[in-house]
Amino acid sequence: MERSEEYIKNERKKEWRVELQKKTKAKDRMAIERVKMSEQDPNERIKSQRIEVNKGLSAEQAVQEAMRCMDCVNPTCMEGCPVSINIPKFIKNIERGEFGKAASVLKETSALPAVCGRVCPQEVQCEQKCFYVEKLNQPSVAIGYLERFAADWERESGEIAVPECAESNGIKVAVIGSGPSGLSFAGDMAKLGYDVTVFEALHEIGGVLKYGIPEFRLPNAVVDVEIDNLRNMGVKFITNYIVGQTATLEDLKGEGFKAFYVGSGAGLPRFMNIPGENANGILSSNEYLTRVNLMGADSEDSDTPVLRGKNVVVVGGGNTAMDSVRTAKRLGAENAMIVYRRSEEEMPARVEEVHHAKQEGVEFLTLTNPIEYIADENGRVKQVKVQKMELGEPDASGRRRPIPMEGSEYTIDATVVVVAVGVSPNPLIPNSVEGLEVSKWGTIEVVKDKMQSSIPEVFAGGDIVRGGATVILAMGDGRKAAANMDTYLKEKYLSKKVEQ
Amino acid sequence: MKEFNSLEDILDFAINEEQMAADFYTALAEKMEHQEMKDTFEQYALEEIGHRAKLEAIKNGKEYKVSEEKVADLKIGDYLVDVDTEKTNITYQEALTIAMKKEKAAFKLYNDLAAAASDSASRDMFLMLAQEEAKHKLRFEVEYDNNILTEN
Numbered sequence: 335m336e337r338s339e340e341y342i343k344n345e346r347k348k349e350w351r352v353e354l355q356k357k358t359k360a361k362d363r364m365a366i367e368r369v370k371m372s373e374q375d376p377n378e379r380i381k382s383q384r385i386e387v388n389k390g391l392s393a394e395q396a397v398q399e400a401m402r403c404m405d406c407v408n409p410t411c412m413e414g415c416p417v418s419i420n421i422p423k424f425i426k427n428i429e430r431g432e433f434g435k436a437a438s439v440l441k442e443t444s445a446l447p448a449v450c451g452r453v454c455p456q457e458v459q460c461e462q463k464c465f466y467v468e469k470l471n472q473p474s475v476a477i478g479y480l481e482r483f484a485a486d487w488e489r490e491s492g493e494i495a496v497p498e499c500a501e502s503n504g505i506k507v508a509v510i511g512s513g514p515s516g517l518s519f520a521g522d523m524a525k526l527g528y529d530v531t532v533f534e535a536l537h538e539i540g541g542v543l544k545y546g547i548p549e550f551r552l553p554n555a556v557v558d559v560e561i562d563n564l565r566n567m568g569v570k571f572i573t574n575y576i577v578g579q580t581a582t583l584e585d586l587k588g589e590g591f592k593a594f595y596v597g598s599g600a601g602l603p604r605f606m607n608i609p610g611e612n613a614n615g616i617l618s619s620n621e622y623l624t625r626v627n628l629m630g631a632d633s634e635d636s637d638t639p640v641l642r643g644k645n646v647v648v649v650g651g652g653n654t655a656m657d658s659v660r661t662a663k664r665l666g667a668e669n670a671m672i673v674y675r676r677s678e679e680e681m682p683a684r685v686e687e688v689h690h691a692k693q694e695g696v697e698f699l700t701l702t703n704p705i706e707y708i709a710d711e712n713g714r715v716k717q718v719k720v721q722k723m724e725l726g727e728p729d730a731s732g733r734r735r736p737i738p739m740e741g742s743e744y745t746i747d748a749t750v751v752v753v754a755v756g757v758s759p760n761p762l763i764p765n766s767v768e769g770l771e772v773s774k775w776g777t778i779e780v781v782k783d784k785m786q787s788s789i790p791e792v793f794a795g796g797d798i799v800r801g802g803a804t805v806i807l808a809m810g811d812g813r814k815a816a817a818n819m820d821t822y823l824k825e826k827y828l829s830k831k832v833e834q
Numbered sequence: 835m836k837e838f839n840s841l842e843d844i845l846d847f848a849i850n851e852e853q854m855a856a857d858f859y860t861a862l863a864e865k866m867e868h869q870e871m872k873d874t875f876e877q878y879a880l881e882e883i884g885h886r887a888k889l890e891a892i893k894n895g896k897e898y899k900v901s902e903e904k905v906a907d908l909k910i911g912d913y914l915v916d917v918d919t920e921k922t923n924i925t926y927q928e929a930l931t932i933a934m935k936k937e938k939a940a941f942k943l944y945n946d947l948a949a950a951a952s953d954s955a956s957r958d959m960f961l962m963l964a965q966e967e968a969k970h971k972l973r974f975e976v977e978y979d980n981n982i983l984t985e986n
């Protein structure tokens with residue numbers, strides 16, 4: 335949703351906001367310490383994949399934290415949010431105790447605030463831009479925790495209102511993939527009166543939110559509530575259905591679908607292509623996490639010995655690597671270790687995940703890179719040969735890139751290796767749809783901000799367009815695509831000129 | 835090792851190497867199943883032709899110098915397994931691997947030739963060629979480092 339500066343300014347001048355602004359002096363706001371999230375004890379939580387680490391804020395904590403927010407005239411935090419959530423407005427609603435209203439503000443722009451509050455990299459988005467960080471060099475307002483609080487409050491209060499949907503226009507649209515991008519698209523289209531069906535290749539709805547991100551970070555129940563909400567709005571879900579295999583886009587057109595949103599994600603694991611990488615016991619983070627999260631390989635009676643090992647080496651430094659290594663701990667690994675070729679500052683993982691991983695006893699080998707896997711006589715990995723790296727001189731782009739230190743090689747024992755070095759787009763749709771323009775990276779090319787592909791009735795967004803990105807960006811794409819597809823379809827089928 | 839009798843001989847050799855590289859990429863482009871990979875290899879072929887043109891200019895009298903500057907070697911390709919260039923569905927990651935390895939091999943060749951050169955003019959010429967190849971390789975390595983090694 336586009337927001338004018340004027341709108342934001344006027345909102346800030348609403349009586350209730352002014353009242354709050356006057357009620358507490360800036361000095362007193364600044365004197366409040368940033369809230370600490372209460373967490374499950376590391377020794378307890380590593381006993382289960384399904385115990386959420388962060389417990390959430392109490393209402394008192396949330397109100398107190400919301401008081402820290404200065405309700406800035408120029409709320410720079412909003413610039414840091416990829417979907418421009420009206421941050422001060424939702425926070426001030428928390429301060430005055432209107433938690434449900436706070437949740438509504440979030441929902442104006444974010445389809446899944448309870449998810450984003452838990453998984454967005456706030457420290458490089460809104461929180462990095464907060465007045466406290468920019469001007470006071472102090473910890474930012476805990477925007478992410480507050481977002482989670484408001485969304486959870488709404489869910490737990492049982493007061494989630496099913497959004498009103500426009501009268502059905504009878505136009506059928508198909509969504510390919512049920513990740514955050516597909517879900518947010520589906521929600522907006524249902525609200526606009528379309529007949530929406532989501533096709534999902536797996537047996538579970540939710541994409542990475544279910545098969546990738548473990549429950550200790552994002553409980554399935556949080557996602558399921560949103561899915562039920564979509565069902566109540568009339569969205570149909572068809573699982574175990576691979577578009578491009580079970581049926582093609584052409585087949586679906588034959589069934590009356592007029593337009594498509596491809597949100598098929600980037601689920602193709604990337605490997606390093608170093609010697610020995612196809613030994614048994616080396617698997618992609620994608621396979622590893624899916625087996626645990628979707629197939630219950632963490633349960634006691636599960637017969638999946640391949641996943642359990644004494645020494646688990648995870649290669650990579652992103653969220654996927656952190657999720658894998660912490661899963662390994664929970665599956666009973668004695669040594670769970672991250673091997674990452676750059677330095678810790680450069681890890682793309684959320685800072686909180688790195689912190690939690692350390693609390694849980696994960697070892698970090700940074701500036702270290704695997705160069706070969708050594709297998710035993712049965713072809714099962716037993717060691718990883720690694721090499722130390724040093725950072726080179728800054729290059730033209732200012733980046734200091736890691737360079738191998740020859741002669742620094744040594745080996746680490748490994749019973750299981752999880753490779754989490756990146757993902758590529760799922761190739762099925764890009765490869766099987768005639769006339770669809772695709773980049774050399776395998777992503778679908780779309781008109782920026784419209785999300786329309788080279789085939790007019792096919793829109794796309796999320797990781798299939800961006801490569802591996804974030805939940806909030808995937809969701810934002812879904813919403814943009816819905817708005818633009820609506821214009822396209824109305825012009826084409828309802829001969830209604832839509833005002834842009 | 836090949837015998838070189840003059841600087842022109844050396845340049846002719848190098849020009850031919852660039853042309854062979856261009857031909858190699860053109861052949862790969864023709865074989866690829868998907869348009870975006872055809873485009874990729876055609877682009878690589880064009881870059882090689884650009885290198886050839888640069889050397890031809892030197893042959894025609896354009897000045898060149900061996901700079902002292904050391905081109906960074908990220909050594910990314912050194913540890914990767916060879917890509918099967920017979921297949922028709924090479925990915926972009928593999929395309930970059932092929933290119934990094936090819937440039938590295940050329941760099942090594944000229945470096946070895948420089949070490950074995952009997953006169954300083956030939957040595958300088960080989961060093962200049964080696965440096966050019968190192969730069970080409972770095973361009974592919976940076977792309978690989980930025981886009982493939984995202985580790986996310």
Ligand SMILES: Cc1cc2nc3c(=O)[nH]c(=O)nc-3n(C[C@H](O)[C@H](O)[C@H](O)COP(=O)(O)OP(=O)(O)OC[C@H]3O[C@@H](n4cnc5c(N)ncnc54)[C@H](O)[C@@H]3O)c2cc1C
Pocket residue numbers: 453454455510511512513514515516533534535536540541542543546547575576577578597598599600601623653654657684760762763795796797798802803804805806808
């Ligand atoms: C382990 C892990 C942890 C992450 N942690 C974070 C985090 O903390 N914060 C964050 O912001 N981002 C995180 N990300 C990234 C984030 O999850 C993704 O950017 C986001 O999920 C992309 O959403 P999407 O809807 O585009 O695709 P996805 O969530 O990948 O969903 C795509 C869906 O499409 C389905 N599909 C694919 N092809 C077909 C087909 N042909 N027919 C039918 N269905 C199909 C897939 O099965 C999948 O369910 C993480 C990713 C992973 C893997």
Ligand code: SF4
Pocket residue numbers: 402403404405406409410411412421422425463464465466475477
């Ligand atoms: S920048 Fe920080 S203090 Fe200012 S409005 Fe945003 S959250 Fe509140």
